[in-house]
Amino acid sequence: MSPQTENAIMSRNLAKHTLNGSIVDRRRAMQFALGALAAARFVLLPSGDGVTAQTASGDGDDGTMATGDIVGAGISFSRNARIEMSQSVGHRTAGGADVNGQTRFQAASISKTVNSCAVLMLADVGRLELDRPVNAQLRRWQVPGPFGDTVTPSMLLSHTAGTSVSGFPGYPRDSQVPTLVDILNGAGQVNTMPVVADQSPGQFRYSGGGTSVLQLLVEDVTDQPYASFVQETVFAPLGMTRSTYQAPDRPVTNAANGHYRDRRAVEGGFRLYPELAAAGLWTTPADLCRMSDGILRSLRGHADAVLSRETALRMTSPVVGPSALGIFVSDDGVLFHAGFNAGFVSLLLADPASMTSVAIMVNSEADPNVLAGLFDGVRAPFPFRM
Template sequence: MNVRLKLVTLITAAALIIAGNCNSRSTSENPVKDPAQIQAVENALRPAAYIKGKPIAAMNILDRMKHYHIPGVSVAVIDNGKIAWAKGYGVKEAGGHDPVTPETLFQAASISKPVAALGTLRLVDKGILDLDSPVNDTLVSWKVPENEFSEKEKVTLRRLLTHSAGLTVSGFPGYATSEQIPTPVQVLNGEKPANTPPVRIDMIPGSQWRYSGGGFVVTQLLVADVSGRPFQEYMKATVLDPLGMNHSTFEQPLPQDKADQAASGHEMNGEAVKGRWHVYPELGAAGLWTTPSDLCRLAIELQKSFTGESNQIISQEMTVRMLTPGTGNWGLGIGLSTTTTEGEKSFSHGGGNKGFICMLFAYIHKGQGAVVMTNSDNGNQLVLEILRGLSSVYGWSVLQPKEVALVEIVPEKLTPYVGDYRAADEPDTPVLVSIEKNQLHIKSPEIGDWALSPLSETEFVYMDGGVFITFVKGTVGSYDQIKTMGQVFSRKK
């Protein structure tokens, strides 16, 4: 998994455990009921970490957008089982004047997965698909290639939805609007014009959790095969339309009439993505265009379906199964968590496509939650800062800033950390450690620039993101490895 995708997954993991003249637009569809509360959120953004003994800094949403060079943000909030408010901030494209509104479309990226899972589970509910039968027994247009791993265990729908099928390809970079777009079968086979390797079994299915976007492309094909309809048409008829997700579509490329309503994606340097965005034929993994309000409608349906209050898409029994932790604390297509403080159960999913970062979070029982979407590769930290602000204002027990105790390392002792580090699976992507103004920085084209604060001689923290970094000392006095987010980066020889 590349560094950027690792960060997007971190957003999901994080959820598991400004003033009156803001450049923003609210929506008549979701009337603003409490401007004071909205203003409180806009001025209550919180960092991931704070220094022990010092107050937690409250930050303004427009200031943080400027800090991260993010042109546009859209937020929708669930309270008391309803969409309490929705609001857009900034512009659809840097340098432009077209404002982000609650109806502006953003790429949902990996939040496409729980939406796709919901439509797939409808077929299970109807007896058309089975969670525990080998998917090759049902697939028509393509089969998962068998090998020594599948001789021991089979790829099943349950394993596809819980990222435990043993399939490769964690995520997809998408295709420029000027490029030829592959079919789903070409993607799965890694055949040109596909730009990713073939999706294959490389460990025993069911043996462990490992995030696999490739598995959701298999699911996408399975749904199309058994429904007899293109995946995007099936999802529109069975999920999007019934839930009133009228601004959402799995159409790729995005039709022109909808493109006019969409935000442009942006690179880390603040420039708009060439062609405005990438195209994702991997619909079930990353292909949804939507709004925060529409995703809140889906979250509310899951909340109500869990209690039997509403079962528009799947039965209460199936919803309970979907939101029951399995391998890797993962439900059927969505991340799950129980907070240690109050035992509150929640579901969440993060997403990151080229130029877009977003997050969905909702409690199962409390009728609360939120969706935040940004049109920038820099959106990781801002999304979480906004969610922490919501947590503070609405009294949620999740996403609380972490208290850290910093130590001092004199500048002359920072030199052994400096170097060029690489991940074994991405030897061409440098992760550079340097010293700037007597402070260590980690820089990478995938993550930008992180200023590190020392917790000890070997432990550091990126305060804005709450990311902890461990340096491993070598035999000659310098540091040979960096460990963070479950990934290891070794000093380039």
């Protein structure tokens, strides 16, 4: 399946899953978003190792979540910006050390929600403009294509800019990764096509390539490396002490290794994603909850919130179907995003009404239904269910 075919399928699915512009129900909205994200990763993953159907085995005898066919997982639940529950199960690598609450996983595309926070923080202080063409704000590179000059940061955040490259396959752990500009140009030893605005803006077209444009924009307007800026302005204020874009060194210290659908380990333990904003975050379920708690507090207008209330409201207002600015929104207002990297799957949900967040991270290629089974199988006071 080509990326063009995959994008056409996602667009048709979005049309089927909307009714008068609104998503019919949360589960259908989540199925759409999860499917779109899984399709983007499946298309580009080397050797055809894709997401496959697996089944969860139900509750463990001790009331904790059970592993089913996965290797290891962590889940955290927060309410009113306080972590109320964290559970771990399984192993960091098949047959190896146990997962615990400090174990880092690749967050994959949930990196995009963190990126949205960073971009919107810059917009809040006037260092970039959400609705001004991004080419007028970039210094080192320009979005090419027939619609390049119409692309704005808000379009890139909502996947409505018409930019190409749905997802990224990552690079072997022992490889020399390309620069961000080379990735955008599709030049040199890169494994994806150039990022081009070749579709009229306004329609949903999931684009990790567009998120990489925003990574470059953050660097251009701040004169800082992307990772250090996000560390200072997102991770530190939100208390995300286990979050980083630095890949674990050998020997891996309390970081999960990724596994394919047959529990076979990803070569080298994991792949490298220099597309940091789109797929490069290493973190824990608790830190993801802290990030979503920051969004929820911003929506309430708390004095110490990381975003202004106006900006947070815009972030969480759907643009097309469930797609808002760096996050998806169901018809009843639950915020969510999922991630699929080689060997890793994750899911984040947040409910503004009850000020609660849930994050699940798995170090094997579980089907979205497995995530739902893990979520529904945990005995915790969630105010919502998948």
